[in-house]
Amino acid sequence: MTFLGGKPHESGAVLMEGYYSTLSSWMIPIAKAMQHCGLDMEQALYECGLDLRELQSQEGRVSIRKLAALIDYCNRFLPEQDFTVQIARYFHPGVFHILGYAMMSADTLEEALLQLVAYNSVVCDISNLQFIENPDTLVLDVALVARNEEQSQLMRRQELEAFMAMVVSFARDVVDPGLKPAYVTFQFSPPANQGQYLTAFFQCPVSFGQPRNLLAFDIGAARQPLLSGNPAIRAGHEKILNEFLARIDRNDLVHQVKCNILERLSLGAPSQTQVAAALGMSVRNLQRKLSELGTSYTQILEHSRKTLALNYMRRQDLSLSEIGYLVGFASDANFHRAFKRWTGQAPGEYRRQLLA
Numbered sequence: 151m152t153f154l155g156g157k158p159h160e161s162g163a164v165l166m167e168g169y170y171s172t173l174s175s176w177m178i179p180i181a182k183a184m185q186h187c188g189l190d191m192e193q194a195l196y197e198c199g200l201d202l203r204e205l206q207s208q209e210g211r212v213s214i215r216k217l218a219a220l221i222d223y224c225n226r227f228l229p230e231q232d233f234t235v236q237i238a239r240y241f242h243p244g245v246f247h248i249l250g251y252a253m254m255s256a257d258t259l260e261e262a263l264l265q266l267v268a269y270n271s272v273v274c275d276i277s278n279l280q281f282i283e284n285p286d287t288l289v290l291d292v293a294l295v296a297r298n299e300e301q302s303q304l305m306r307r308q309e310l311e312a313f314m315a316m317v318v319s320f321a322r323d324v325v326d327p328g329l330k331p332a333y334v335t336f337q338f339s340p341p342a343n344q345g346q347y348l349t350a351f352f353q354c355p356v357s358f359g360q361p362r363n364l365l366a367f368d369i370g371a372a373r374q375p376l377l378s379g380n381p382a383i384r385a386g387h388e389k390i391l392n393e394f395l396a397r398i399d400r401n402d403l404v405h406q407v408k409c410n411i412l413e414r415l416s417l418g419a420p421s422q423t424q425v426a427a428a429l430g431m432s433v434r435n436l437q438r439k440l441s442e443l444g445t446s447y448t449q450i451l452e453h454s455r456k457t458l459a460l461n462y463m464r465r466q467d468l469s470l471s472e473i474g475y476l477v478g479f480a481s482d483a484n485f486h487r488a489f490k491r492w493t494g495q496a497p498g499e500y501r502r503q504l505l506a
Contacts, residue, residue: 172217172274173247174210179240179316180220187228187236194223214276214305221308232347234308238315241323245316246273248394252387257379259325260288260372266317269391274313276305287332288372290317292363294337307338314365315351321367324376332368335360403429403439404450411454419455419478422447456492459485463501470497 184191195202198219200212225231243250249265249272256262267279267290280291292313294305314334322329330353340358348356410428414420425447426436440446455477462473474485474497489497 171211171213172276173245173272174212175245175247176212176217176237178242178245179237180224182240183233183236184224186240187224187233189224189227194220197223214274214309218306218309221312225308230343230347231341234311235315235347235351237312238319238351241316241319243320243323248387248391249273250320252384252391253320254324254378255380255384255387256376257381258373258376259321259367262320262324262376263288263290263317263367263372265388266290269395272391272395274305283369284366286369287366288369289367290314290365292365294363307336307341310336310338310363311348314363315348317365318352324378325371325374329367329371330354332366333357333364334366335362335364337361337363404443404445407436407440407447407450408454411451412458415455415458415478416476417478418480419451455488459489459492459497463497463504466505470501473497 181191184194198216200216200220221233224233243254246253249269253262253265256265264281267281270277270279276294278293282289282291292310294310318331333355334348334352335357337360338358345356345358406429407425410425411420414424422436423433426433429436436447459473459477462468462476471482474482477485479485479488486497489500493500
């Protein structure tokens with residue numbers, strides 16, 4: 151067994167769900183699938199807290215949590231609860247932004263999937279991908295590395311189903327409409343109907359409750375030359391792709407600082423010195439880099455505490471004192487003052503209106 155690409159799978163990071171996102175271009179097949187299923191898109195977006203204007207941005211992103219809510223909403227109206235494969239039936243390379251077009255111009259499916267592994271952060275920041283070569287199969291291994299405060303994986307079976315099904319739709323588009331994976335495995339428990347809709351879509355053995363999430367292709371099919379392969383076009387797409395990644399990476403330091411803050415908040419607000427040390431840089435260097443990005447440690451800390459506090463306000467199992475403690479305040483008075491500064495309301499008043 152040979153690992154052809156991808157980062158080593160890491161243990162799950164414990165972070166807020168709202169920080170993880172995927173490309174808003176997922177809405178292209180979702181909108182078509184909703185239309186096919188006779189679902190009201192405007193009502194669905196409203197129910198799930200999604201703004202159509204934000205989703206129309208070519209480089210926009212949507213939170214994994216809201217995408218999950220939208221899939222759940224649509225499944226409520228479908229007898230088979232198979233909205234994930236309905237999405238995949240309307241897959242278009244543009245769903246993966248410029249990466250999708252670079253994959254289309256690859257010489258083989260193997261090369262296209264290696265590009266997906268290498269540039270996975272363009273599509274989604276909640277999983278790590280590896281590509282494994284076995285004697286008879288090439289396997290895409292999807293590790294879900296992010297977890298919420300309850301230690302549950304942020305990407306659920308439904309979102310993973312949709313992703314894997316879209317990869318298969320892509321493979322069928324470029325190799326053969328009748329292409330069948332060798333097998334598919336999920337770590338998750340099976341859906342109520344035992345995943346019959348997945349077996350019907352993938353046309354191969356589908357297993358649940360397995361150690362890893364795997365999508366395997368016959369090695370012969372994966373190495374078959376693609377009619378759409380074009381090295382010159384691929385090189386042009388990869389240049390644009392690297393420029394796009396550079397724009398994403400520009401905000402990566404802010405994301406890392408947020409992550410470090412969130413991991414430490416329940417022990418009190420971490421100092422800038424602590425976070426800088428965790429990131430392997432001096433305080434002065436961290437200050438300079440954040441300033442270049444138009445922000446500061448204080449602003450990120452304030453925003454992180456506010457966002458987390460507002461999220462916890464929906465949890466009726468937490469008292470206001472517990473929420474204050476979880477977002478790093480040593481006293482109720484300090485938490486109340488900060489919350490009123492953030493929202494213009496006392497915490498108790500805000501929660502009463504929220505839960506009314």
